[in-house]
Amino acid sequence: MSALLGLGTYVPVWEHSGQRVVGPDEDAVTMAVAAGRALLDGLREDAQSGREPDVRRVVLVSRDLPLFEGGSGAALLAGLGVPAGLPVVEQVGGGPSVLELIATAEPGTLVLAADLEAAGAGAALVGSQGTALDHVGRVTGSLPTTSRGRDGVRWDYDDPRLMLERGTKAALADLDLADKPDVIAGLGPKPTRQLSRKDVATLPTTGASSAIFALAEAGSGDVVVATEQASAVAVSVAGVAPTFRDEAAPLPVPRTRTTPGPDIGISLPAYDRAFDSKLRWEAGSCNACGNLAVPPRLRCTHCGSEEGWSLAPLPRSGEVYTKVDIHVPVPGRATPYSLAIVQLDNIEVRTLVTVTGAPSGALEIGDRGRLVLRRIDTRSGVPDYGHALRPDVVDDTRGDKA
Structure with missing residues (x-):
């Protein structure tokens, strides 16, 4: 059992055919940072003492990681504004992987998830106290109706009925829940209404971040399920986690x-x-005179000192x-x-x-x-x-x- 300190969500401002899409300057890292900062900044402002959220480990889950060699860990930590010495895990996965991580993670774990299609991101901070999550069950199946290998080529079997009957429904049956899940992530609007108990508005994404969007919609006592092809993970939620949203009103994609x-x-x-x-x-602050420079310079442009500089946060x-x-x-x-x-x-x-x-x-x-x-x-x-x-x-x- 784990506990949620809070959730953060982000969706891009651009919309096409009723679906949010990434801008030309966005990717999985920038969206994960946006969701993470919404959560961390929200917790700082929400806590009357102004204490810093205790982040000890960062995990990013996506199927759209920007760099498979070289990694994006340093950019992720810097964008979030957390210490550079924290361990970072970049994991390929979908909604079930994210829900499993959140339900089993150690306190201090910041779980981030981002998707490019449909576009959105979520963040969840696990603590020793907060909204309790109880891991209910897990099913790992194989029905690759959609696949993408190392060559980057996407392949679709394009049989939604097979996916629903032999994938999603079979996984839910194997979970052996007492009733339909209250909130389900990873599906389109029609199967979501068919398979869940609550009349929840359509979630912005169906990938990795959908699990966090589902937790944000859950009420106390609800069972949340994240499914992907023939796999599923279920958790029960004992309370309502504070959620901090960065979800601007949509704008049509501009002509470029x-x-x-x-x-x-x-x-x-x-x-x-x-x-x-x-x-x-952050700006480089001259150790001699305090003059700011972005990026930091070896020689201060104000006093000419080469004594060094220290980084100073900018508004x-x-x-x-x-x-x-x-x-x-x-x-x-x-x-x-x-x-x-x-x-x-x-x-x-x-x-x-x-x-x-x-x-x-x-x-x-x-x-x-x-x-x-x-x-x-x-x-x-x-x-x-x-x-x-x-x-x-x-x-x-x-x-x-x-």
Whole structure:
């Protein structure tokens, strides 16, 4: 038995045909960080003492991991703002794997899950106290109606009736529950209504993160099941876990064009020098005079000192000082897009960042927003993460829409 301290959820702002889709600067890591920060920041604000959530281990579950060699652990820890020395596990899996992890994890485990189709992410922090979860049962079956191997090719058997009858229903029967599950994750709207007791709104995802979205919908005493093909895991929930959501109102996918051209190669020395500063959103503070620089510099541009520097956290909110909308075709980049110089709150620092979560042209001088982790580019196959401005309020009548 484990206990939930809280849950966090994230869905991208973009929507196509009634389904949330990732933006061009999002992937499993950025979405997992968004859900994780929603949870951790929410717990910090919710606790009157302001104590730091106790995270001792991080596990990311997805079938869309950005790097299979090299890994994304350092980017994940930096984006979450947790110590770099924490152990990280990147695990390929779906909803049953996530629910199993949460129900059996040691206190201090932060479980993250992210999906690109349909897009969304969830976070769950396991503690020694909180909402109790009791592991009810597990079934591991094989019915690969959808598969993807090392070659990356996706294969679909395309027989939904076989999947329902010999996969999902057979797994639920093997769980031997006393009644239908109250909330079920991993299925589309119609089989969900058919197989669950509660009239729960359709979950945003059907993959790994669906298990966390299901826990967020569960009430005290509910049985939650996560299923995938012919496998399933069931837990009972004794209470309602606090849930912190980052789920903005949907916007239609904007019209863009991509111009072919040569990629910009990666410079690993430059990547290494700016890594912590960019991903943790911290500036180098000169040890001699306190002048801030992003990224940190060997020689202070203010006093000329080479005595070294220390990282200082930067505010994550600010106001648009000025902005520009780029319409000129840029090789390898979807255009149009927007850049903004942001005056950060409570500090005399302005920073140049891209704009995310809003159509080009939707942002104006004076608008407010917050800095969020995004994939700024991919260089030599390596995701290059940084921070972008996400507006607090988006007036989609200003921008281009599909």
